Amino acid sequence: xxxxxxxFGAGRRPVSIHTDDAAKARLKGRYRAETWFKWLGAAAVALxxxxxxxxxxxxxxxxxxxxxxxxxxxxxxxxxxxVDPAKLDAVNYDAIAxxxxxxxxxxxxxxxxxxxxxxLISTGTGVFLRKDIAADPGMLGRTVNYAVPLDDFADLYLxxxxxxxxxxxxxxTSVTPSETSGDIDLTFGDDTxxxxxxxxxxxxxxxxxxxxxxxxxxxxxxxxxxTVKLTALSPGANGTAVAKGTVIEAxxxxxxxxxxxxxxxxxxxxxxxxxxxxKEIAWLDTLKSAGLIESRFNSIFFFTGxxxxxxxxxxxxxxxxxxxxxIVTLAIAFPIGVSAAIYLEEFAPKNRLTTIIEVNxxxxxxxxxxxxxxxxxxxxxxxxxxxxxxxxxxxMVLALMTLPIIIIASRASLRAVPPSIREAALGIxxxxxxxxxHHVLPLAMPGIMxxxxxxxxxxxxxxxxxxxxxxxxxxxxxxGGFTDPATILPVQIFMWADxxxxxxQQKTSAAILILLVFLVIMNAIAVILRRRFERRW
Amino acid sequence: MVGYLxxxxxxxxxAAYWIGRTRAVASVNGDVARLHSLPGQHGxxxxxxxxxxxxxxxxxxxxxxxxxxxxxxxxxxxxELSGMGVPQAEAFMRDARAMAFGGLVGFADPTKEAxxxxxxxxxxTSAWIIWAVALMLSASGFYWAYSRIAQAYRAxxxxxRVLRAFLIVCSAVAILTTIGIVLSLIxxxxxxxxxxxxxxxxxxxxxSPQSAFTGAGAEAGAVNQDIFGMVPLFAGTLxxxxxxxxxxxxIGLMAAIYLSDYASKSxxxxxxxxxxxxxxxxxxxxxxxxxLTVAPYFRSMGESLGLNVASESALAAxxxxxxxxxxFVSSLSDDVINAVPQxxxxxxxGLGATKSETIRKVILPAALPGIVSAMLLAVSRAIGETxxxxxxxxxxxxxxxxxxxxxxxxxxxxxxxxxxxxxFDSAKTLAAFALGLVLFCITLTLNIVALRVVQKYREQYx
Numbered sequence: 001x002x003x004x005x006x007x008f009g010a011g012r013r014p015v016s017i018h019t020d021d022a023a024k025a026r027l028k029g030r031y032r033a034e035t036w037f038k039w040l041g042a043a044a045v046a047l048x049x050x051x052x053x054x055x056x057x058x059x060x061x062x063x064x065x066x067x068x069x070x071x072x073x074x075x076x077x078x079x080x081x082x083v084d085p086a087k088l089d090a091v092n093y094d095a096i097a098x099x100x101x102x103x104x105x106x107x108x109x110x111x112x113x114x115x116x117x118x119x120l121i122s123t124g125t126g127v128f129l130r131k132d133i134a135a136d137p138g139m140l141g142r143t144v145n146y147a148v149p150l151d152d153f154a155d156l157y158l159x160x161x162x163x164x165x166x167x168x169x170x171x172x173t174s175v176t177p178s179e180t181s182g183d184i185d186l187t188f189g190d191d192t193x194x195x196x197x198x199x200x201x202x203x204x205x206x207x208x209x210x211x212x213x214x215x216x217x218x219x220x221x222x223x224x225x226x227t228v229k230l231t232a233l234s235p236g237a238n239g240t241a242v243a244k245g246t247v248i249e250a251x252x253x254x255x256x257x258x259x260x261x262x263x264x265x266x267x268x269x270x271x272x273x274x275x276x277x278x279k280e281i282a283w284l285d286t287l288k289s290a291g292l293i294e295s296r297f298n299s300i301f302f303f304t305g306x307x308x309x310x311x312x313x314x315x316x317x318x319x320x321x322x323x324x325x326x327i328v329t330l331a332i333a334f335p336i337g338v339s340a341a342i343y344l345e346e347f348a349p350k351n352r353l354t355t356i357i358e359v360n361x362x363x364x365x366x367x368x369x370x371x372x373x374x375x376x377x378x379x380x381x382x383x384x385x386x387x388x389x390x391x392x393x394x395x396m397v398l399a400l401m402t403l404p405i406i407i408i409a410s411r412a413s414l415r416a417v418p419p420s421i422r423e424a425a426l427g428i429x430x431x432x433x434x435x436x437x438h439h440v441l442p443l444a445m446p447g448i449m450x451x452x453x454x455x456x457x458x459x460x461x462x463x464x465x466x467x468x469x470x471x472x473x474x475x476x477x478x479x480g481g482f483t484d485p486a487t488i489l490p491v492q493i494f495m496w497a498d499x500x501x502x503x504x505q506q507k508t509s510a511a512i513l514i515l516l517v518f519l520v521i522m523n524a525i526a527v528i529l530r531r532r533f534e535r536r537w
Numbered sequence: 538m539v540g541y542l543x544x545x546x547x548x549x550x551x552a553a554y555w556i557g558r559t560r561a562v563a564s565v566n567g568d569v570a571r572l573h574s575l576p577g578q579h580g581x582x583x584x585x586x587x588x589x590x591x592x593x594x595x596x597x598x599x600x601x602x603x604x605x606x607x608x609x610x611x612x613x614x615x616x617e618l619s620g621m622g623v624p625q626a627e628a629f630m631r632d633a634r635a636m637a638f639g640g641l642v643g644f645a646d647p648t649k650e651a652x653x654x655x656x657x658x659x660x661x662t663s664a665w666i667i668w669a670v671a672l673m674l675s676a677s678g679f680y681w682a683y684s685r686i687a688q689a690y691r692a693x694x695x696x697x698r699v700l701r702a703f704l705i706v707c708s709a710v711a712i713l714t715t716i717g718i719v720l721s722l723i724x725x726x727x728x729x730x731x732x733x734x735x736x737x738x739x740x741x742x743x744x745s746p747q748s749a750f751t752g753a754g755a756e757a758g759a760v761n762q763d764i765f766g767m768v769p770l771f772a773g774t775l776x777x778x779x780x781x782x783x784x785x786x787x788i789g790l791m792a793a794i795y796l797s798d799y800a801s802k803s804x805x806x807x808x809x810x811x812x813x814x815x816x817x818x819x820x821x822x823x824x825x826x827x828x829l830t831v832a833p834y835f836r837s838m839g840e841s842l843g844l845n846v847a848s849e850s851a852l853a854a855x856x857x858x859x860x861x862x863x864x865f866v867s868s869l870s871d872d873v874i875n876a877v878p879q880x881x882x883x884x885x886x887g888l889g890a891t892k893s894e895t896i897r898k899v900i901l902p903a904a905l906p907g908i909v910s911a912m913l914l915a916v917s918r919a920i921g922e923t924x925x926x927x928x929x930x931x932x933x934x935x936x937x938x939x940x941x942x943x944x945x946x947x948x949x950x951x952x953x954x955x956x957x958x959x960x961f962d963s964a965k966t967l968a969a970f971a972l973g974l975v976l977f978c979i980t981l982t983l984n985i986v987a988l989r990v991v992q993k994y995r996e997q998y999x
Contacts, residue, residue, distance in 0.1 A: 030891055037893035041795025044788045045808045048867075051860045052815050058830050059822070339707035347701060348708070361711045366914065366984045367977065368921025370948050371718060374973040377955065378721035385603045400714050407711065433697040461819025464923035464948070467956050490821045490924075497825045497928060505829065512822050519817060 059516075062509035065159045069298040069311060071147035072121060072287060074100040078133070078140050085140055088133065093126035097148055104292075105283060107181065107250040116279060122149040124312040149300065150293070152310035152503035154284055157276050158293065162502065164268035165281070168222070171264050175223055176256035181247045186221065186228060188241040189259065197233050200266060209234045214272040220282065223262035226251035227282045248282045275502060301510060305478050306492065310503025313496070315511050317478045321391055321471070321486030322460060322518075324479060328395020329402060329459050334452055336399075337406030338441075341448075344407070345414040346436045365404035372401045373468025381469060388470035389485040397469060398459040405458060409451020413444040446533035453526040457519050463490040489515045539664055542671055543595060549675060550588035553682075557583030560686045574693035582692040585699055586682035591671040598667045606659050607634075610652055722977055725970030732964045733765045738971060741766015744934035744945075746954065746965045765968055767975065769934035773944030777855045777926060778919040780940055784859025785919075786912060789866025794896055796867070797874045816864035824928030827857035832929055839941060847931065849943040854929040858919055866915050873907030874900060906994035910987040917983035921976060923948040947972050 017023060076096055083091050098118045102108065108117050125148040132146075133139050139146075149155075156162045173189035194210060201216035210233040212219060219230040221243075228245040236242040271278055287293050305317030340361075348354040376397035380386045386393050417440050425435040466472070471491050479486035487495070489511060496508040554577075561579035565571045572579075607630055614629075629649060636653035686692070730738070745764045792812070796805055832853035839846030846852070877900050885895040901908070931943030932953060954969040 030894070034891045034893045037896070038795070038799050041791045041799055044791035045795050045800070045804070045811075047788055048792055048815060048860075048863050049808065049811045051863075052811055055818070055822070055826050055860075058826060336707045336710050339704045340711060343701075343704035343708045347704060357708055357712055360715050363981060363984055364711055364715060366917060366980060367718065368923070368948070368980055370921065370923045370951055371722070371973055371977050374951070374955075374970060375714070375718045375721055378725060378970070379717050383721075384600065385607070400710075403711060403714070431693065431697060433700055457817065461817075461821070463819065463821040464927075464952070467927075467952055472956055490819055493821050493825065494924065494928065497821075497828060508825060512825060515819060516822070519819070523813075523817060 059509045059512050062506055063513040065156075065161060066301060066506035066510035067298055068159075068295045069300060070150045070155045070158045070293050070295050072101075072150055073145050073147045073292050073294070074104070074121075075143050076100045076129070076146045077143045079143065080141060083133070083140060085137070088130070091130075093129040093133075094123070095126075097121060097125045097129060097146075104287070105249075113279065116277065117283065120151055120154045120280060120283065122151050122311045123309055124149065124307070147294070147296070149311050152501060153276050154280065155311055156503055156506075157281060157284060158288065158295075161506075162269075162276050163274045163281065166266040166268060168263040168265045170260045171221070171262045173259050174256050175221065175262040177224070177228070177251055177254050179247070180224075180226070180251040180254060183231075183244065183246055184228065186230070186243040186245050187236060188243065191235055191239055191241045193241045193243065193264075194233055194235060196264070197230070200268075201270070202233065207234065215270050217269070218267040218271055218278045218281075220248070220265045220267070220278065221245065221262055222265060223257040224251040224253055224255065225249075227286075229278050229282075248279050249286065301507065305476050306474065306487070306495075307476065308474075308499075310499075310501045310507060313504070313507055315489065315492060315514055317475060318487050318489045318492035318511070319514070321475075321479050322488040322490075324391035324482055324486060325394040325398065325466075325488055326456060326460060328392050328482060329398040330452075330456060332396060332399035333402045333406055333455065333459075337403050337452070337455075338410050338448060340403075341407045341410030341414060342436060342441065345411045346440065347432070361404050361407050365408065368464075369401055369462055370464040370468065372397050373465030375400070376465060376469045387483050387485075389473045389475070389487070390483045391479065391486050391488075392482040393469050394466050394471050394486075394488065395482075397465050398462060401462065401465065402455040402459045405455035406448075406452050409455065410444070410448045413447025413451065414440060416447065417443045443535070446529050446535075450526045450530045450534070453522050453529070457522040457526075460522070461490055461515065461519060463494055466491055467494070489518075539595060539599070539667060542668055543592070546588045546591050546595075546671065546675060549679075550584040553587035553679060554580035554584040556683070557581070557686055560683065561692070564686065565688050571688055573689050573691050574696075578696050579686050579690070579692045581696050583679065583682045583686065585696065586678040587675055588678075589699075590678050591675040594670055594674055595667060598663070598670075602660075602663050606656065606663070609659055610656060613655060614648070614652055718977065722970055722974040725967050726974045729964060729967035729971045732967070733762045737762050738765050738767055738968075740768060742768045742936055744769050744950070746950075746968050765964070767947070767972065769936040770945060770947045770950055770972070771975075772936055772938075773851065773930070773934070774920055774946040774948075776851050776938060776940065776944055777858060777930060777946055778916055780852060780855025781858035781862055781919045782912070782916060784856055785862035785866050785915060788859075789863045789915075790870050790908065792863065793867040793870035793874055797871055798892060798896060798900075812864040812867055815860070816868070818861075820861065820922060820924040821928070823857050823861050824924040824926075827853050827925055827929035831857055844941060846941045847943040849929060849931040850941050851930065851944045852940040854926050855940065857929065858922055858925050861922070861925065862915050862919055865918055866911060869911035869914060870904075870908055873904045873911060876907065877903045906990050910991045913983050913987035913990070917980040917987070920983075921948065921980050923952060927952050947976050951976070 074097060077100065078096070082096055098121070101117060101121060102114065105117060108114055128148070129146065150158070153162060171188070171193075173192065175189075176187040178185040178187075194208070197210045197212060197219065198204075200212075200219060202210040202212050203216070205211055212231055212233070221228045221230060226247060227249040228247050228251070230243050230245045232244040234242055267278065267281060284293070300312060301314050303316050304312065304314030307313040344354060344357065348357075376393060380393050380396060381388060421439050421443065422435050425439045426432070430438065466488060471487050472495060473485055473487065474495070475485050475487050477484075493508055493511045493515065496504045496511060558576045558580035560583075561572055561574075561576045562569060569576060574582075610630065610633065611626075629652070633649050633652035633656055636649060636656075741763060743764055743766045792808070796808055800808065828849075832848055832850060835850060835853050835856075836846045836848055881899050881903060882895055885899045886892075890898070926946045926949050930949055931945050932949065933943065934945050934950075935942055937944060951969045951972050954965055954972075
């Protein structure tokens with residue numbers, strides 16, 4: 001085909017180095033290189049976009065579970081026998097809530113199991129209960145249905161984040177228990193269970209004995225109003241199967257359950273590799289099927305301070321700390337930055353000193369943020385003796401860091417104001433100061449504001465310098481002033497990311513989401529300011 | 538108490554403004570045009586002199602008194618303090634201050650209560666002194682300025698001169714910051730180098746300052762000088778920076794080229810915000826992403842390939858840091874590429890070159906100094922980056938070039954040495970300042986070199 005065209009062309013024109021086969025191949029190669037190059041560029045942009053999508057989707061999907069929290073509604077006995085209205089502060093509210101929970105499971109008797117059961121509800125229950133009673137004394141003297149937050153492991157399990165749980169499947173054979181509680185034997189009508197157990201990772205022993213260790217998936221059999229956890233299986237007589245099991249929830253009777261009456265529930269994740277035991281899972285499922293657990297908006301997360309308990313930890317303290325810090329930063333960086341920009345752009349003579357200042361500002365903008373933290377530690381804390389962990393010091397450090405950004409943006413904005421404005425003002429007799437403050441500055445203000453907001457957004461996400469001045473402290477109280485110990489949102493994220501509890505991972509993502517929302521709002525304001533008010537001459 | 542004084546002075550200033558204005562108008566019997574300066578300028582002049590010096594005195598007072606107060610306390614309680622080590626003495630002062638003025642008290646004892654009482658009385662005395670001084674300054678300033686206000690008085694010049702002085706002071710803050718950084722780093726580093734010789738710090742290959750002391754207690758024994766070798770930290774920093782640049786340089790540069798020369802308007806309208814968002818995401822978020830998503834992913838991928846990847850591998854930290862730097866590289870490169878004049882592109886196209894040939898053979902060579910400088914700035918950024926490596930890189934100083942192993946960096950060590958309650962004078966904490974000095978010098982040098990490269994090799998087209 002190519003040859004045909006080449007010879008066709010050769011008939012009409014003399015073959016030159018630009019039209020011979022080699023040239024055509026060359027041209028083709030060049031075009032291929034062109035396409036390649038273009039696609040390479042597109043791939044680079046796409047890759048950057050992909051990273052962003054990956055980052056944001058990871059954080060959003062992790063954050064969503066943290067926005068809700070599971071509450072357990074318990075009938076809590078607040079009669080005078082339990083709660084003495086005269087001595088509200090001396091009551092152990094935790095114990096009252098735990099009793100109410102224990103009443104739901106009367107057959108939990110061993111000390112160990114009781115402790116496990118108590119652990120299902122949050123350790124902050126008593127505090128909430130006391131607060132609510134103080135707010136509404138009408139609760140006293142009767143039994144109220146009160147929703148208590150669940151512990152973080154229980155909460156995570158219910159959100160499906162702690163263990164893979166299969167659905168309930170009817171067992172297609174009869175099941176006969178030997179007892180109603182304790183370690184019992186179960187007899188299955190046929191041996192299908194054996195094959196199932198093999199599939200779920202049971203260990204093969206002598207005589208066809210299958211042992212379900214904590215490294216295998218958990219097999220729970222629910223029938224006769226109770227739940228039995230299988231521990232071992234072996235082939236029985238006449239093609240039946242005999243299983244050993246531990247009763248988690250007592251059975252009503254030892255009557256055999258007919259085919260289809262018993263249900264097998266498989267927890268895929270082996271007990272050894274999850275943080276929640278089979279018993280807790282069984283209890284939670286019972287509570288859930290009784291309709292006592294409901295998922296609510298997680299107001300604890302949004303409106304309380306930090307805590308070591310994941311289900312009680314909130315971001316409000318950090319948000320307030322960030323807000324206080326930003327106020328200090330703005331109060332220092334904005335006036336100083338704008339003044340410096342005005343001086344350098346409008347008044348400064350062109351001499352060595354101003355050149356040094358200019359170079360200096362550009363260099364300062366490139367100094368690693370952690371060095372500003374060292375400055376804050378050495379100067380503000382150790383030399384001036386200002387308090388550690390205080391928003392005022394954090395704000396000062398961030399102000400020094402933001403200053404170059406504001407100065408550079410303000411100078412660019414002042415420079416954009418055309419000289420004709422200045423000349424006109426000077427021409428009608430304004431002094432230099434009046435010219436600048438009455439005419440140039442107002443015109444440059446939108447640009448200055450935009451630069452300032454972007455600088456503040458940068459400061460809001462900054463973490464490293466604040467670690468240096470002790471804002472990494474664990475602070476439960478919500479800061480009330482500029483010198484109170486406080487932490488800020490990015491530092492809170494850093495601390496939570498380090499905590500080992502699984503519940504904190506979702507909290508961290510949710511806190512990041514809040515931080516990103518603040519940043520998006522600030523940037524949106526900057527963009528709107530730029531679009532609306534910035535004038536181009 | 539001093540807060541009231543400031544409020545009082547501000548009220549006085551407002552009153553002085555009004556008085557000055559009225560007096561200026563009265564001095565010309567209401568014929569304002571005869572005044573040299575506007576009435577408002579006279580008012581500002583009076584307000585400045587009524588409140589300015591007093592406020593300045595208060596600022597000075599609040600900076601000086603804490604030091605004086607604690608030195609008086611230290612003097613009076615020297616007998617009690619002499620038995621304590623430095624951290625205990627600091628805790629003593631802190632608690633005494635907290636007991637006197639409110640705050641978190643560690644634990645109380647009678648000596649501290651006595652110190653707190655002394656603290657309170659000294660503070661009360663000094664507050665009375667500043668009240669007296671401030672009111673005196675205010676009154677005399679007011680009197681002096683008030684007597685000046687007249688028809689021909691050039692209040693505007695005075696006000697503008699004061700304003701200009703204020704502007705100069707504000708510009709000087711940038712210089713003061715630099716001086717502050719340099720001095721604080723140098724002084725603390727010098728104290729460190731008194732304990733550990735410079736060459737051992739710069740060329741030592743063993744870093745484990747957590748075991749810095751041979752002795753224990755307040756009289757800690759001699760400092761082991763051989764565990765402050767920063768070579769492994771430096772190597773780790775370079776390794777992570779190298780990986781980051783391996784990701785950021787090609788992607789950032791190609792993205793800049795594509796966006797400036799190929800992309801349609803709609804693609805650009807989409808891609809620019811994407812890069813801006815990527816640039817605006819706080820580094821702590823990248824750190825979280827690196828530690829909890831990327832590192833485990835690399836680890837499991839390495840396992841499936843039969844490789845042993847550390848859970849805090851340099852690779853994960855480096856790649857995520859690279860992602861963070863992409864927008865930085867691309868925006869700097871974009872500026873540089875756009876600065877190449879259109880005539881060069883047109884000339885190249887006129888000779889029959891394709892777009893990619895123009896870019897590779899004309900634009901990139903012309904923009905090379907700018908691109909080199911952009912890369913140097915990116916490297917400086919990567920070296921100084923803290924949160925990603927603190928969260929995703931290791932703590933143990935390994936001297937290795939294997940990106941699958943955990944390494945530590947200069948910034949990680951600064952954070953680990955200084956976070957938490959340490960006594961401030963130990964070689965351990967001072968080492969952080971020495972590291973900070975090294976970091977500052979490296980980034981400063983890179984920035985200066987980047988600037989020089991552009992200045993020296995830039996082609997002048999106009």
